Amino acid sequence: GDSVTQMEGPVTLSEEACLTINCTYTATGYPSLFWYVQYPGEGLQLLLKATKADDKGSNKGFEATYRKETTSFHLEKGSVQVSDSAVYFCALSGPQGAQKLVFGQGTRLTINP
């Protein structure tokens, strides 16, 4: 079945450091790919998404590119802030309107000032 594998955490960085959180997937067909973020005490929020190969999703300085050839959707940010501390989840959903999401295990990110 479909699956998502994320880089294991926790990840601790200093403010203004570069961030990459790796995400690879296994799926039949061409899924849509997502990054969700869960801030402390809050529900998951959609951070960015890409629905087809070579699409780049971006939001709040974060980017991820849908790479079909490597089945990857790595999350990147050039300069992280303390407020980026959260748990990040990579997820996929099936094509053609199927909404069921499959999540990776989550990566806890802590940014120190």
Added chain:
Amino acid sequence: GAVVSQHPSWVICKSGTSVKIECRSLDFQATTMFWYRQFPKQSLMLMATSNEGSKATYEQGVEKDKFLINHASLTLSTLTVTSAHPEDSSFYICSAGGEGHEQYFGPGTRLTVT
């Protein structure tokens, strides 16, 4: 927009009792809602997909008689954990389907069964 609420945010109950968790889409109508379970430091596991006006579709390994789901309206789905046991203690999260593949998540409900 696209706010989903859950009630209660946390609940403690005794073993053998039943607990109902509500999930509401506050500013949009959702024909499909999803229920997830999240164990500490682990990912979300989809339990079931709830469609308004029809029976829920449960994932493999999820007991439908234990986790009763009702989606009575386009803005409300409920999850009832029946005859709860300590192993049912977990963080339960709902989401409501938006346009396309997007889902909007509630803040979650922490259930502790003593």
